[in-house]
Amino acid sequence: MLVLSRKKNQSLRFPNLDITIEILRVDGKTVRVGVDAPRDIRILRGELPDSEDIEQEKAEAELAAEKEGHARHELRNRLNTANLALHLLQRQLDLGRISDAEQTLVRAVESLAELDRLAAEPVSTRQELKVDGTCRALLVEDNDNERQLMAGFLELCGYKVDAVEDGVAAMEYLETHERPDIVLLDMHMPRMDGPKTVSAIRSNPDYEGIKLFAVSGAEQQLVPTGDQGVDHWFSKPIKPDEFAHDLAEEVTRTCFS
Secondary structure, eight states, rough: OOOOOOOOEEEEEETTTTTEEEEEEEETTTEEEEEEEEEOEETTTTTTHHHHHHHHHHHHHHHHTTTHHHHHHHHHHHHHHHHHHHHHHHHHHHTOOOOHHHHHHHHHHHHHHHHHSOOOOOOOSOOOOOOOOOOEEEEEEEEEEHHHHHHHHHHHHTTTEEEEEEEHHHHHHHSSOOOEEEEEEOOOOSSSSSHHHHHHHHOOOOTTEEEEEEEESSOGGGGOOOSBBBBBBSSOOOHHHHHHHHHHHHHHHHHOO
């Protein structure tokens, strides 16, 4: 278990990555987290990587992985987890939720330990939209780390969130719980994957009107977009600010219009 406390000057070192994450300053509810990386990875404000470098790194990683679809999917999932963890961490710090931030920081560190390059989310200039707190969301994601991070992020965006690990658990949930307004699901999952889950939901008249959103690093042709498929496809690695904005637009337009 990787642990980084709120004590000043506490740090974690990744020798193979030449990256250090450190608590730089603690001032009441304000915590400043620093990232020290090699010169070829430029750091903005001592906290987040430069957006140009990140886009280049993502492009290089995707190009290298194109020869093998499974490897590309795995890489996107790892980038998405680390990216989402850092973004959620920043939001929790901004809100003074230090205890939650400490747990998220552990998840972020564990995700970074799996990557061979530092990856984080560029700052978005899009205006943030939030739902009103009445929208119920079911998150279906087999990766435990990513499932917890995404659920926490969605809750901060105003959704009531329940989360399950695969399509079988999702169908069991729908049979025994209050019906959600939206379902967000990955495509590659054990027992019952995304396409089969989408088909099962769409073929059951009891679930008519539920909006389905794919959040996946898989290829889009796995499932159609429309009445018999998903209402929208979000490709991993997501850009959290844009994802929150676009999802809120979809929810506002289709669920509460």
